[in-house]
Amino acid sequence: MTQSSKRFISLLCMALLGVGFYAGISSTSQDMLSTLDTYLDQTQAYDLQIQSTLGLSKSDVASLEKLADIDSVQGIYAKDALIEPAVPQKTATKNDETAIAKVMGLPQKRNQLTLVKGRLPQKDSEIVVEAGYLTKNKVKIGESIKMTDPELTQSTFKIVGTVKSPLYFSKVHRGTTTLGDGKIDYFMYVKSSVFKQEVYSAIALTVKGAKQEMTSQTVYLDKISAAKKEVERIKRAQEKQRFETVYADDLTPAALASGQVKRDSLPPAKWYITDRQDDAGYKDFIDATKSIAKVGRVFPVVFYVIAVLISLVSMARMVEEDRSEIGTLKALGFSNAAIALKYVLFSLVATLVGGVIGMVIGLNLIPRLIWNIYTTLFAIPKFIVLFQPGYCLTGLAIALICICGGALIAVYRELIYTPSILMRPKAPKAGKRILLEYVPIMWNRFSFSNKIVMRNLFRYKTRATVTILGIAGCTALILAGFGLKDAITDIVNYQYDHVFRYDKLVALKASTDDKTLLNALSQDEQIAHIANISMATKEVSSHGKAYDVTVVVPDDRTTFKQVISLNDINQDKQVVPLTGNQAIVSQKLAKLLKVKEKDTITFKDNRDQTHQIKVGKIVENYIQNYVYLPKSVSQDIFGTYETNIIAIKLKDKLSAQADQKFDAALMTHPSVANVINSKTTVTMINDTMTSLNLVVLILIVSSAILAFVVMYNLATINISERKREIATLKVLGFYHQETDAYITKENTIFTLVGIILGLISGVYLCHFIISTCETDTLMFVSHVNTISFVFATSLTVSFTLIVNIITHFSLKKIDMIDALKNIE
Incomplete structure (x- = not known):
């Protein structure tokens, strides 16, 4: 490990990136879902909600409480009201006359509030608001607001605190109203005694056994569906009862006989039964977790494919350097398994160390980064990061198979030979005439050093293939990330322009x-x-x-x-x-x-x-x-x-x-x-899409880091393979600049070929990811903008330049005498 520290660190980084990215991105979806589920459970949020055109009575509550699948029932008082500060604020961001609030009675057990600052109302003249009202209107706790509504006992309220509500954890969706411009701006809570209305505006219900299940999952949805059917069985009877109660005076035999009132002309009592899935903010959150989960199933696959490729080449080079030592051990009677154990342990330790570090970073950093992005859309007090052993062990197992498997393949390819063959130095690859040499018009125009470079390109075919494939894979990943960003960004424009x-x-x-x-x-x-x-x-x-x-x-x-x-x-x-x-x-x-x-x-x-x-x-x-x-x-x-x-x-x-x-x-x-x-619709959708864009940015950064590790690793292997060759050039009088060009020209050509292949394959990878990540209600624009090709190419080229600079210093450090010593 100390003698091959660069190789060890390289394998470690591959495992770290692979396991960390897989575990992190895969667990993010589950962490977000668990966070929402925990928050809704702690606040006793509703599973079902009922609203009616003629309001809901205590009789409705009593009927619902008798149902077998219903755990608890709570009536809700609510009103939409025009609001304005008691002392007008000149710096308010919105005209006071058009600001509309959903005013609700303080909940008893269900839909409980989370107090952020101050305290809850203790008097009818007190109110708590969401923090956004204070910041947008530059109002402070202790100031007052006026509210215009005849069905409230108070018109002026003192703000005593700020709260978060499980009914409005989405910062985007506040619902609609028949007042003002039709859009609710804020939610607020007062004591229930403030409301003059005799009936409830809504009834919140919780379903038996639903709290123990993960929200939005199949078992939870099945319980909700069964409870909803049970509620629908009493729906018509309760609607009829409410209709008869409201229009009791109009439906007397005398009134009906006179013909002044017709039963069919009276507005009916109609129940609307909804669940969490019908809430736009909840649906946005669940869709976001599904999109992240789908992305997490695709990107890590490419990471691991590249890891296998690089690990195989890296370990093959290590085995080749120890060729004579392996031959000596075989001659001394060591078994193939005993000899292979050294290389397996080397790759195993690198993978385990890298994998564990990757787990720690991935499980903590990636979910928190993505959650911080989504906090612009959702107001949930505490994000929960869970230890997900399933994702961790799966990611680590894949890394062990890929990297340690590559080590086993590399060592057993050499162990098939006899000790006598292994103890002799491996014959260098023979130089051959290449196709360009048969085209004198082109070949004769090349300088001496360029002719050497062109011959070397085809001399080391395996290394050339791996380098090109590695660069192509990373370029494809980067382009796919940018392409996914394009697809997400453009759907709103296409929908509302086309x-x-x-x-x-x-x-x-x-x-x-x-x-x-x-x-x-x-x-x-x-x-x-x-x-x-x-x-x-x-x-x-x-x-x-x-x-x-x-x-x-x-x-x-x-x-x-x-x-x-x-x-x-x-x-x-x-x-x-x-x-x-x-x-x-x-x-x-x-x-x-x-x-x-x-x-x-x-x-x-x-x-x-x-x-x-x-x-x-x-x-x-x-x-x-x-x-x-x-x-x-x-x-x-x-x-x-x-x-x-x-x-x-x-x-x-x-x-x-x-x-x-x-x-x-x-x-x-x-x-x-x-x-x-x-x-307004475009703004709301864009806010959601912007968050998903930032998630894609994390994918792009991760892909870029992988690209750098791959290119650096391949450059290191290239130098270690050709130390004697480079030392010979130095002894023959090549200047540093000429020696650099001997290697960097190859890197540049491989990079250009890899970029071309990567851009082509990246388009197909992008289309595949888009088709995988789409939800049932979204159709991404399956195209990649020109600027994305430019960005992907620029990133890869910039990494090549950085690696070439590092290569320059590595070449200067080569000890010519040590490199040219006879292997015997």
Whole structure:
């Protein structure tokens, strides 16, 4: 180990990188999931949540408590309210009049708060807020805020602390509202006695046995599904009971007989049963863990392949240097196993030491780095790093097989010879005429030293092949990392530039007349196009697989194509019309369902009856899954058509302030339930994608470190193999610069060939990783930008230059007398 310290350190670094990267990136997903699960368990977060159009009563709570699968039930008071500081802050980042908060009653047992600063409210006039409200509005604990809502007993509240809530651990998603611009800005908590309302806004439920399971995993989801079915069995009875209670005065026999009131005209009581999967922030978190896990399955494979290659060459050189010693040992009667043990122990110790160091660094550093990236999106108090023995032992086992296996192969390739052959020095490789020598026009133009370099390139074929493959592999890894970054970055731009061309989606209230709104929109000079659309989530299936997708049905095809482009993926993205009696399916959904044009997909209507529709075209789409149906086809399947969305395309882009006023004006209309602003959606998606980009950056850095280790290791082996040759050149009078060129020219040529092969293979590796890492609702843009090729090439070239500088000093240290001593 001391005599071959560089080789030992090289193997150690290979094991460190391989095991550390594999264990670190593989455990990150599980650490993040465990962190979320622990946080939700500690705060007693809901498993199911129920909301109703007419509120929820204590009778509903009592009925839910009787269900066998339900562990606990808690009513929630909540209101959306306009907020403003009691003393206006001139430096506030948002207009006070449009700031909207979700105000909730302090939880009793479920959805418990984490106190960050200060204390919880003890009086009706006190409130706790999220930290973001203080920082964005430059307000301090102890100051007051005003809240406009007639259903609250107080209008002015003193801020007594900041909290974190398991309902809002996502910093991006705060939900929607019918107030202001339709977007909730902050969450706040007051005492439940502050609310005047007699009924609950929502009911939170926990499921028996769910807490013991890992959230989002199959066993947990099965328990939630069973509990949800049990809740649905009492749903209709409770809806009917609530309807009768609310409209008791209107439903008297006298009122009904007079004809003044009709039962069907009264707004119904409708329950909405949701679980954690329906929360956008929760779904983003789970999708992030899945993406990281998928990346962790692909990148380490390439790491280990390169490790095998380098380890084999490194150990082969070590065995060759000890050739005469091995022959002597065999002659003295030592067994092949005893002789091989030395080299196995050498590689074993290097692998174990490197592997253990890699485990420690990988398990602690990589998950924390990635988590620090995601803290910009998620507010969870404490990150939990678990010791994952499975990943560690698997990573170490692979490294031992790769590196120690390479050592065994190398030593047994020599042990097959007899002692007499081994004790003689190995004959140097014979020089041969190369193909270029048969082309005098080119060959005669080379200088003497360049001719030597060209002959040496083909003289040491194994070393040349390994060097080229090593550099190609590392370049491919680096390019794949940059390519993955390109794919992630571009999906938002492609979705909202190529497919969705609208600027606003206006969600309409159920059973309302939208003619007045349409007239107002058609006369607005800021609007270029409007389109009436029906959007609903439906189940679609094919080949035994079923998915919930958004079904889009336009009222008019002419206006529809102005706001959404249906670009055929099989015809160079040409826009296709929504005609005939066929469905148009988004690209990712077609891939999931394994359908092509002219195949059929199956819909379920509201009565659970199935309808088969032929796939007309498959169109470009990158975020979520969509099926587009003509109006007549939708009516045949689902019954009557009803517009519930109006898509708006503006003539010009509005400033942030003007955009906000436009949304706020829309929200004042009685038909409007919500306004979805494309700018807001793009910002939220970009925030998520930026975090994933930074994860990819870690992959690129790791690949770059591997590239440097590989190139340095190969350069060291090259010098050790040719010490006598280099010493001879020095004795013959070659200057340092000429001796350097003798080696560095070879490195440069190998690097150029390796880069070319690496860039080609990197494109394919990138496409493979992209197809592996995609989630069910994302379709990455499978391309690599030109600048990524430049970056990957520049990194590899810069490492070559660094290695050449190191080589220069290594060549200067060669002792000519010692190197030229007779081996005998």
